[in-house]
Amino acid sequence: MTNDPSKPRRAKPRLALSRERIAEAAFQIVHAEGLAALSARRLATTLQCEAMSIYHHAPNMDAVLDDIVDRLLSLLALPTHESRNPRRDLLTLSRGFLDLADRHPHVFVVAVSRRWTTPTAYALAQASVSLFQSAGAPQRAALRNARILGAYLGGAGSALAGWRLSHGDPGTEKHRALDAAAPKLRRQSTLGNVRRDLDLGLGVVIDALLQREKRQ
Known part of the structure; x- marks a missing residue:
């Protein structure tokens, strides 16, 4: 069965935003580029959401930094x-x-x-x-x-x-x-x-x- 090019393609569903996803995205940004690269706007771009949506899950960027620390230490056995x-x-x-x-x-x-x-x-x-x-x-x-x-x-x-x-x-x-x-x-x-x-x-x-x- 072939796809009908006349029909619009369905967009892939976005993953639900969560504090865990925010922490992982923030961790990866800091890991690759350093703390100066991290901001709510950069996180929103990475997660494909609005910047204010970040604060529905994390109260502020200070909490995001705590989550980054937690994510790093969780790698330690x-x-x-x-x-x-x-x-x-x-x-x-x-x-x-x-x-x-x-x-x-x-x-x-x-x-x-x-x-x-x-x-x-x-x-x-x-x-x-x-x-x-x-x-x-x-x-x-x-x-x-x-x-x-x-x-x-x-x-x-x-x-x-x-x-x-x-x-x-x-x-x-x-x-x-x-x-x-x-x-x-x-x-x-x-x-x-x-x-x-x-x-x-x-x-x-x-x-x-x-x-x-x-x-x-």
């Missing part, structure tokens, strides 16, 4: 059982967090600049606290340790994101200036070396926090 090896599991969880900076640098920069107030963010915090508790820390100390570790991860992840977002060769003149300031340092400053050094630092921080609880 959390422990699903009581840990028998807290150090190993803390390293695994922390390395997974740093991987988010490597894979989604634009979104990561947004995430670490905001206060986390979403369920997924609190689940991540609770996972870290629970691991320190499994290592013998009381709840208050476990929360303090999780915050200290989180501060390190935020800085380390920002460093990785910065490397990912710095495109292109800075040029011969810039190289000369850097070499004059610190001979041989530039050649050692590679992404691979940065990632290895940050991973070493991660182990140092976790070991120090775990050892501190043993001395209490």
Whole structure:
């Protein structure tokens, strides 16, 4: 059976607008182009809706940013059982967090600049606290340790994101200036070396926090 060219084609039905669709579209825009590219108008164009329709599902753009953070953190696998090896599991969880900076640098920069107030963010915090508790820390100390570790991860992840977002060769003149300031340092400053050094630092921080609880 052939289509009758005289009959108008039916337009494909649009997917219903939802907060989840808005969050996913916002995430993809920021991932590809950075926060500066995100606006209600850009979201509306992407979702093929009116800009005001966005606010029927998300109260404001600040809420959309929270949803972006939640979407990023949902990519991180959390422990699903009581840990028998807290150090190993803390390293695994922390390395997974740093991987988010490597894979989604634009979104990561947004995430670490905001206060986390979403369920997924609190689940991540609770996972870290629970691991320190499994290592013998009381709840208050476990929360303090999780915050200290989180501060390190935020800085380390920002460093990785910065490397990912710095495109292109800075040029011969810039190289000369850097070499004059610190001979041989530039050649050692590679992404691979940065990632290895940050991973070493991660182990140092976790070991120090775990050892501190043993001395209490």
